[in-house]
Each structure stands twice: as C-alpha cells, then as structure tokens.
Amino acid sequence: MRAGAQLQGAEKMATIGRPATRGLASVAVLCSTLACGSSSPTAPSDGGSPNTTLTPVAQTAEWPISTADAEGLDTVRLTDAVNRIRRGEYGRVNSLLVARNDRLVVEEYFNGWTAGAAHTLQSVTKSIASLAAGLAIDRGALRLTDPVTTWFSDYQPIAAFDANKQMLTVRDLLTMRTGLDWTEQQYAGSPLERINNCSCDWIRFMLDWRMREPPGARFEYVSGGVILLGAVVGRATGARVDLWLDANLFAPLGVQGARWERGLPDGLPHTGGGLYLRPRDMAKIGTLAATGGRWQGQQVVSEQWMRSSTQTLQDVVNNFGGRPATYGYLWWGLPGGVIVASGSRGQWILAVPDRQLVVVSTAENSNAQWAAPVQILFDHILPAAR
Numbered sequence: 280m281r282a283g284a285q286l287q288g289a290e291k292m293a294t295i296g297r298p299a300t301r302g303l304a305s306v307a308v309l310c311s312t313l314a315c316g317s318s319s320p321t322a323p324s325d326g327g328s329p330n331t332t333l334t335p336v337a338q339t340a341e342w343p344i345s346t347a348d349a350e351g352l353d354t355v356r357l358t359d360a361v362n363r364i365r366r367g368e369y370g371r372v373n374s375l376l377v378a379r380n381d382r383l384v385v386e387e388y389f390n391g392w393t394a395g396a397a398h399t400l401q402s403v404t405k406s407i408a409s410l411a412a413g414l415a416i417d418r419g420a421l422r423l424t425d426p427v428t429t430w431f432s433d434y435q436p437i438a439a440f441d442a443n444k445q446m447l448t449v450r451d452l453l454t455m456r457t458g459l460d461w462t463e464q465q466y467a468g469s470p471l472e473r474i475n476n477c478s479c480d481w482i483r484f485m486l487d488w489r490m491r492e493p494p495g496a497r498f499e500y501v502s503g504g505v506i507l508l509g510a511v512v513g514r515a516t517g518a519r520v521d522l523w524l525d526a527n528l529f530a531p532l533g534v535q536g537a538r539w540e541r542g543l544p545d546g547l548p549h550t551g552g553g554l555y556l557r558p559r560d561m562a563k564i565g566t567l568a569a570t571g572g573r574w575q576g577q578q579v580v581s582e583q584w585m586r587s588s589t590q591t592l593q594d595v596v597n598n599f600g601g602r603p604a605t606y607g608y609l610w611w612g613l614p615g616g617v618i619v620a621s622g623s624r625g626q627w628i629l630a631v632p633d634r635q636l637v638v639v640s641t642a643e644n645s646n647a648q649w650a651a652p653v654q655i656l657f658d659h660i661l662p663a664a665r
Contacts, residue, residue, distance in 0.1 A: 405552070485507040568610070
C-alpha cells in the first residue's frame with residue numbers, strides 16, 4: 280500500500296505530522312499583529328450573533344455532563360468565548376469542548392461539524408503515541424533506556440550506522456532529542472514531506488536516516504521519530520501500535536470511530552500525525568492528563584507515567600500564542616502548569632490539573648490563528664473558573 284494512500288487530497292498530505300510550532304522570532308512577529316493572546320482576561324463582548332447562548336450538552340452514556348455554573352465556571356464568560364468563535368474572531372474553529380471535574384460542561388460545534396465526526400488530530404497524535412509507549416512501559420514490555428535499533432535486527436544492516444545512532448533510545452524519541460539530521464521548519468523538501476509521500480517502508484526510512492550529533496544534544500522536532508516510536512511499541516508489545524491502543528487505551532475510554540493514516544510496512548499507523556478522533560474522545564485524553572491517568576475512577580495509565588511524561592524540561596523550545604512552551608515526552612507545557620497536545624492548523628488538548636479543567640478545540644486555521652485556543656483558554660476560560 281502506498282504510504283499515505285488514504286489521505287484525502289493534497290492539503291492533508293502537505294500537513295500531516297507537521298509541528299504545531301513556529302520559530303520564536305516568527306511567532307513574535309505574528310503576535311504583534313494577529314490574535315495570539317493577551318496578558319489579561321478579555322472582557323465579555325456586547326456584540327452578538329442570533330445564537331447567544333451555550334448549546335445544551337447532550338446526555339449520553341459515555342460522558343457525565345453538568346452545567347458550567349454547577350462546576351464553578353462563569354457562564355457569561357464562556358458564552359462570550361463561544362460567540363466570538365461563532366463570529367469568526369478566532370478563524371475557522373470547528374469545535375470547542377470544556378470539561379471540569381470529569382464532567383462535560385461545554386460542547387460546541389461550528390461550520391457543519393457534529394459530535395459524531397472524527398477530526399484530524401495532526402500532531403496531537405504524538406501525545407497519544409506517548410501514551411502508547413507509557414502503557415508498554417507500565418507493563419514491562421519496554422524501557423526508556425532501550426536502544427531503538429535493537430528492536431529491528433531484521434533491518435540489519437542499517438545505513439549510516441555509527442556510535443550516535445547506536446546510542447539512540449526510546450527516551451530520545453519521546454523528548455525530540457534524537458540527534459537526527461532533520462528539520463521540519465520548512466515543510467517543502469523536508470524529510471517529513473519525503474516520508475509522507477514516499478511509497479517506502481517508513482521503518483527503513485527512519486532507521487537509515489543519518490545522524491547529525493549525539494542523541495540528547497538539543498531539541499529538534501522530528502515527526503518521523505514518532506512514527507519509529509510507534510513501530511518500537513509494536514515490536515515490544517507484539518501488537519501493531521493501533522491495535523495496542525485499541526485494547527489498552529481506546530477501549531477503557533470508550534473511544535468510538537478512531538481511524539489512522541497508514542503506510543508501509545503492513546499498514547503501519549502514522550503516529551507522527553495521522554490519527555482522527557471525535558473531540559469528545561480528545562477530551563477523554565485530556566482528562567487523563569488532568570487526573571494523573573484516571574478516567575471515571577479507573578486508572579487507565581499509571582499516575583507515574585502520566586506525571587513523568589507531562590513534566591517538561593525547563594528549556595523554552597517554542598512559543599504558543601505569545602506564551603513560552605516547554606516539552607516533555609511528546610507533551611508540551613505552558614505557564615501555570617498547563618499540559619498541552621498541539622497539532623497543525625489548530626488542533627488542541629489543554630489540561631489544567633490544578634483546576635481539574637480540560638479544553639479541546641479543533642480547527643482548519645491558517646498559521647496566523649492556529650494558536651487561537653491558547654488565547655481562548657487564557658483570556659476566557661481560566662478567568663471563568665472559580
């Protein structure tokens with residue numbers, strides 16, 4: 280099967296797995312002129328649209344529901360945020376969900392999207408790949424210190440194999456400190472474009488890719504490394520990574536309708552950016568981050584893994600909506616202890632453990648407004664939390 284053959288149109292091929300990142304300088308320029316977040320809460324607007332109230336959250340068996348007021352959230356501020364989205368102030372946002380105290384309190388869809396439709400996650404997929412690795416580590420099938428190449432003896436000889444590649448570990452893949460000679464700052468002509476569009480074995484592509492320096496030397500966003508991580512999880516557990524997730528993560532969470540972009544070999548899922556989930560299921564993932572791995576009282580992922588994987592390093596490696604971003608094990612961090620999964624064109628899971636708050640948004644936004652949900656969180660939702 281051709282890698283990426285299930286992609287629907289050139290635009291998806293051109294964006295899958297791309298980092299929700301911008302160079303610090305370029306983000307500063309964008310934020311000087313565009314909606315990238317302010318330093319103080321936004322006052323509720325008097326402007327409106329014909330629909331100026333929150334849509335009632337549908338009662339289903341999969342999510343306990345409540346009201347904003349009952350969960351200590353200011354309905355006026357939340358309604359203002361939703362009306363701003365309806366008016367297009369944050370670009371083309373397709374969904375906004377808010378959960379607090381394990382209850383869904385806001386569920387809004389826009390531009391014809393509905394609760395039952397799975398949405399591209401782009402690089403939010405990477406944070407779910409982190410959970411896949413964590414589940415394997417929790418069960419003793421995998422270790423952070425495992426050298427990556429030892430899982431692929433059948434791929435010997437490996438091209439450009441040297442001492443640096445021999446040292447590459449699972450932890451290096453998780454922290455984006457692989458030492459690979461790779462950049463995704465410009466997608467055109469990048470290694471990511473090549474792997475997304477090749478008719479090749481993705482494992483071989485990554486194993487043979489040359490090293491630039493020793494692993495751990497610096498942060499460099501490598502989507503292909505997360506595809507390789509998915510393959511490692513498959514080798515370690517004996518189950519292809521999507522099947523591993525189905526059994527050990529998606530089933531306990533009641534995830535419905537998940538689907539993947541796939542490539543070679545054997546329908547390998549694109550764990551760098553190829554997962555589609557309903558926003559309701561994204562909010563369940565966010566709840567794991569907010570609660571230390573629990574869903575409705577069940578420990579789905581160990582608290583130890585959830586805490587360690589979302590504990591970011593101090594180095595500022597990006598800038599989201601004018602706010603410094605740090606990185607853990609395929610999770611981002613923002614000031615105030617906000618745990619973040621972020622994907623190109625505006626896919627976000629934002630979890631605030633000390634407020635027991637989860638915000639999910641999906642979108643089809645340009646680079647100028649891809650970080651709009653960060654502004655919505657800091658300017659509207661956090662000020663609404665009592």
